[in-house]
Amino acid sequence: MPELLRIYKRLRKYLVILLCLYLTGAMFPGCRSVFLGLLLGTAVSLFNLWLMVKKTLAVTDVSSGKKRVSLGTGMRMATAVLAVAVALRFPDLFHLLAVVIGVMTSYLVIMIDFFVGLLQQRKK
Incomplete structure (x- = not known):
C-alpha cells in the first residue's frame, strides 16, 4: 500500500473521531449551531481530503497512459x-x-500529524 494511502487512512480516522465528537456536542441545545457548523465543515473537509488523495493517485499513476494535470x-x-x-x-x-473552521480542519489535522511524525522520528 502506498504511503499516501496509509496517511489518508490515519487522517480519515482522526476526522471521523472529530465528527463523532461534534455530533455528540450537537445534542446540547446551548451550542447546537456551532457544533452543527463544525460538523458540516468537517464533513466537507473530509470529502475534500478524499478528493485530493484520489486526484493525487490519479496524477501519479503512470501506468494508465493518460496525461492528467488537474488535482481538483x-x-x-x-x-x-x-x-x-x-x-x-x-x-x-x-x-x-x-x-x-470545519472546512479547514483537515489541513490542521495534516499539519498536526506531520509535526507528531517529526517528533516520533527524532525520538528514534
Whole structure:
C-alpha cells in the first residue's frame, strides 16, 4: 500500500473521531449551531481530503497512459463555497465561522500529524 494511502487512512480516522465528537456536542441545545457548523465543515473537509488523495493517485499513476494535470482544486473550492452557502442560507442551524473552521480542519489535522511524525522520528 502506498504511503499516501496509509496517511489518508490515519487522517480519515482522526476526522471521523472529530465528527463523532461534534455530533455528540450537537445534542446540547446551548451550542447546537456551532457544533452543527463544525460538523458540516468537517464533513466537507473530509470529502475534500478524499478528493485530493484520489486526484493525487490519479496524477501519479503512470501506468494508465493518460496525461492528467488537474488535482481538483476547483472542485474542492466549490464544495467549500457550497458549505458556506448552506451556512448563509440557514444561519439559525449552522454557525458560519464554525463552518469555515470545519472546512479547514483537515489541513490542521495534516499539519498536526506531520509535526507528531517529526517528533516520533527524532525520538528514534
